[in-house]
Amino acid sequence: MLAHYHEHYTVSDYEAWEGDWELIEGNAYAMAPSPSFTHQKLSLKIARLLDEALDGCNECEAVIEMDVALGVDTVVRPDVMVLCYTPREHPNRAPDIVFEVISPATAKRDEILKFELYRQEGVRYYVIVYPDGQKAKCFRLHEGQYIKIGDFFDEHYRFELDKCSIDFDFGFIWPKS
Numbered sequence: 001m002l003a004h005y006h007e008h009y010t011v012s013d014y015e016a017w018e019g020d021w022e023l024i025e026g027n028a029y030a031m032a033p034s035p036s037f038t039h040q041k042l043s044l045k046i047a048r049l050l051d052e053a054l055d056g057c058n059e060c061e062a063v064i065e066m067d068v069a070l071g072v073d074t075v076v077r078p079d080v081m082v083l084c085y086t087p088r089e090h091p092n093r094a095p096d097i098v099f100e101v102i103s104p105a106t107a108k109r110d111e112i113l114k115f116e117l118y119r120q121e122g123v124r125y126y127v128i129v130y131p132d133g134q135k136a137k138c139f140r141l142h143e144g145q146y147i148k149i150g151d152f153f154d155e156h157y158r159f160e161l162d163k164c165s166i167d168f169d170f171g172f173i174w175p176k177s
Helices: 011-016 037-053 107-121
Strands: 021-024 027-030 061-064 080-083 097-101 125-130 135-142 145-152 156-160 165-169
Touching: 011 021, 021 107, 037 061, 037 080, 037 097, 037 165, 097 107, 107 125, 107 145, 145 156
Parallel strands: 097 125
Antiparallel strands: 021 027, 061 080, 080 097, 125 135, 135 145, 156 165
């Protein structure tokens, strides 16, 4: 009988927890230990590019590692995201763009669980960044499904948003040899 018991948590539960967690459809997931130097460096470069590209846009902002409440039982913390609205305290609806930098401990969660969550929530672009391969897989939401735009190494891509567009140089984010 106990094998069938399953806890289901809410955002209210989440707000009382200590430590770093994500909550996806009522299931608690411990965050990996503090990101590696490479992970942080990539996240910073991605955020820098996005922030500079959005200087002329009054609607959108680049944000690093902030909790996003998506319903009553889901809170995620993307590595980098673009919000095209101004949240009161914490974002409470889907970002327009999400970048997740893959860590070995969370790779499957980013590739499978968050991929599906972000699709369901209507995140327009989802970019999964692979530090070891210096590759980024970019997906665009089209008619409720993610369509793979491509694998980017050093290419440029233009993210088209409702109020603006972002020209992004994937080659900029990788360490220089």
